[in-house]
Amino acid sequence: MQALTFHGKQTISYETVADPGIEQPTDAIVKVSQCSICGSDMHPYHEREKGLDHGTVMGHEFVGEVVEVGSSVKALKTGTQVMSPFTISCGNCFYCHEGLTARCVNSQLYGWRQSGSGLHGGQAELVRVPLADSTLLTIPDGVSSEEAILLGDIFSTGYFCAANAGVNPGGTYAVLGCGPVGIMAIIGARELGAEKIFAIDSVPGRLSLAEKFGATAINFPRTNPRSIIDEETAGRGVDAVLEVVGSAAAGRSAYELVRPGGTISTVGVHTESQMAFSPVEAYDKNITYKIGRCPARYYMEKLIPIVQKKKYDLASVFSHKMLLKDGAEAYRIFDKKQDGCMKVLLEI
Ligand SMILES: NC(=O)c1ccc[n+]([C@@H]2O[C@H](COP(=O)([O-])OP(=O)(O)OC[C@H]3O[C@@H](n4cnc5c(N)ncnc54)[C@H](O)[C@@H]3O)[C@@H](O)[C@H]2O)c1
Ligand SMILES: [Zn+2]
Ligand SMILES: [Zn+2]
Incomplete structure (x- = not known):
C-alpha cells in the first residue's frame, strides 16, 4: 500500500x-x-x-x-x-x-x-x-x-479542555492559541454555556475564525491580553485559561492571565522539561492545573x-x-x- x-x-x-x-x-x-x-x-x-x-x-x-x-x-x-x-x-x-x-x-x-x-x-x-x-x-x-x-x-480534545476548565455560563475565559484545537476549545466552551471567551493568538485568519465562533479576539503581542482582560474582570484575571499551544511561553501567559483560585486547563503537548511557573507561584494564586491526553x-x-x-x-x-x-x-x-x-x- x-x-x-x-x-x-x-x-x-x-x-x-x-x-x-x-x-x-x-x-x-x-x-x-x-x-x-x-x-x-x-x-x-x-x-x-x-x-x-x-x-x-x-x-x-x-x-x-x-x-x-x-x-x-x-x-x-x-x-x-x-x-x-x-x-x-x-x-x-x-x-x-x-x-x-x-x-x-x-x-x-x-x-x-x-x-x-x-x-x-x-x-x-x-x-x-x-x-x-x-x-x-x-x-x-x-x-x-x-x-x-x-x-x-480535535473536537473531543477541545471539548475536554473546556470541560477540564470547569466552564460554566457565568464565567470569563481565555483560550490561548487559536489553531484547530483552540477553535474546537472555543466551540466546547460555547457548548458548555460560556459567553465571555477571549481568544488569543497572533495569526489574523485564526483570530477571525475564533470570532466567527463567538469569541473576542486579542492579537498578541500587538495588544496586551492582560490589559483587556483586566478591564472585563475588575483586574482579577479570567476564571480559567484554556491553553491550547504547548510551549513555555504559553504556559507562562496562562499563569499570568488566570485569576487567584482559577483553573489552567491545558491540552497543549508540552515538550519542555519544566513548568512555566513555580510551586510557590501556583500556591500564591491557589491555582488548579489540569493537563493531559484527551x-x-x-x-x-x-x-x-x-x-x-x-x-x-x-x-x-x-x-x-x-x-x-x-x-x-x-x-x-x-x-x-x-x-x-x-x-x-x-x-x-
Ligand atoms: N492533549 C491532547 O490530547 C491533544 C490532542 C490534539 C492536539 N493536542 C495539542 O494541542 C496543541 C494545539 O494543536 P493545534 O493543531 O491547534 O496546533 P497549532 O500549532 O496549529 O496551533 C497553535 C496556535 O497557538 C498559537 N500560539 C503560539 N504561541 C502562542 C502563545 N504564546 N500564546 C498564544 N497563542 C500562541 C499559534 O499561532 C497557533 O495558531 C498542540 O500542542 C497539539 O499537540 C493535544
Ligand atoms: Zn491529532
Ligand atoms: Zn482499557
Missing part, C-alpha cells in the same frame, strides 16, 4: 510499504478514505518528540471502511464505515470504565513506533486497528466523514449529538484539501501556515 512515513526531522515520504494484516483476533483492517494532519504530528516531525522509528506510518486522524476483521471481532463487520479515536483502548480496564480511555492499560497511539514496537498510523491506504470492537465507532447518520475525523481527535474514545460518543445538531460548522477548520500522495508537501504547508493553512484533509 501507499503511506506517508517518517524519515527523520522534517522528512515525510509517500512510499510503498507492506500492507497491514490481522495479527490478533481482536484486530480489524480499515481502508482509509480520508485522513488529516494534526498539530500533534508536528512534534515528531520537528523531533521535539524524539524516538519515532524511521519508516513509521504517520497520523492518527482517519476514517474509512472495515475491510477485514479478526476472528473474535463481534461488533464490526466488513463494509462498515468507521471513525476512530487517536488511541486504541480495551473498554474493560479500570481507566476505560473511568472514562479515561487515553490511559487504558492497553492504550497505543496510532503513528507511534519506537524501537520496533508500537502502532502504525492512519495517513495510509490501510491501517491495522487492534482492539477494534472497543476502539472503533460506526459513523452515525448525520455525521460527515470530516466531522467524524474531528470527533476522533480520552477521545469516551468524548466522541458523548459529542455525537452535538455534531448531529449542526449548530457549528466544525469542518470549516479544514482550510486545505489535498491528496495523500502530496502529503509531504501538505506537511510543509501546514507547518509554515502557508496560504492561511489551518488544517489539511488528505483524500486517498
Whole structure:
C-alpha cells in the first residue's frame, strides 16, 4: 500500500510499504478514505518528540471502511464505515470504565513506533486497528466523514479542555492559541454555556475564525491580553485559561492571565522539561492545573449529538484539501501556515 512515513526531522515520504494484516483476533483492517494532519504530528516531525522509528506510518486522524476483521471481532463487520479515536483502548480496564480511555492499560497511539514496537498510523491506504470492537465507532447518520475525523481527535480534545476548565455560563475565559484545537476549545466552551471567551493568538485568519465562533479576539503581542482582560474582570484575571499551544511561553501567559483560585486547563503537548511557573507561584494564586491526553474514545460518543445538531460548522477548520500522495508537501504547508493553512484533509 501507499503511506506517508517518517524519515527523520522534517522528512515525510509517500512510499510503498507492506500492507497491514490481522495479527490478533481482536484486530480489524480499515481502508482509509480520508485522513488529516494534526498539530500533534508536528512534534515528531520537528523531533521535539524524539524516538519515532524511521519508516513509521504517520497520523492518527482517519476514517474509512472495515475491510477485514479478526476472528473474535463481534461488533464490526466488513463494509462498515468507521471513525476512530487517536488511541486504541480495551473498554474493560479500570481507566476505560473511568472514562479515561487515553490511559487504558492497553492504550497505543496510532503513528507511534519506537524501537520496533508500537502502532502504525492512519495517513495510509490501510491501517491495522487492534482492539477494534472497543476502539472503533460506526459513523452515525448525520455525521460527515470530516466531522467524524474531528470527533476522533480535535473536537473531543477541545471539548475536554473546556470541560477540564470547569466552564460554566457565568464565567470569563481565555483560550490561548487559536489553531484547530483552540477553535474546537472555543466551540466546547460555547457548548458548555460560556459567553465571555477571549481568544488569543497572533495569526489574523485564526483570530477571525475564533470570532466567527463567538469569541473576542486579542492579537498578541500587538495588544496586551492582560490589559483587556483586566478591564472585563475588575483586574482579577479570567476564571480559567484554556491553553491550547504547548510551549513555555504559553504556559507562562496562562499563569499570568488566570485569576487567584482559577483553573489552567491545558491540552497543549508540552515538550519542555519544566513548568512555566513555580510551586510557590501556583500556591500564591491557589491555582488548579489540569493537563493531559484527551480520552477521545469516551468524548466522541458523548459529542455525537452535538455534531448531529449542526449548530457549528466544525469542518470549516479544514482550510486545505489535498491528496495523500502530496502529503509531504501538505506537511510543509501546514507547518509554515502557508496560504492561511489551518488544517489539511488528505483524500486517498
Ligand atoms: N492533549 C491532547 O490530547 C491533544 C490532542 C490534539 C492536539 N493536542 C495539542 O494541542 C496543541 C494545539 O494543536 P493545534 O493543531 O491547534 O496546533 P497549532 O500549532 O496549529 O496551533 C497553535 C496556535 O497557538 C498559537 N500560539 C503560539 N504561541 C502562542 C502563545 N504564546 N500564546 C498564544 N497563542 C500562541 C499559534 O499561532 C497557533 O495558531 C498542540 O500542542 C497539539 O499537540 C493535544
Ligand atoms: Zn491529532
Ligand atoms: Zn482499557
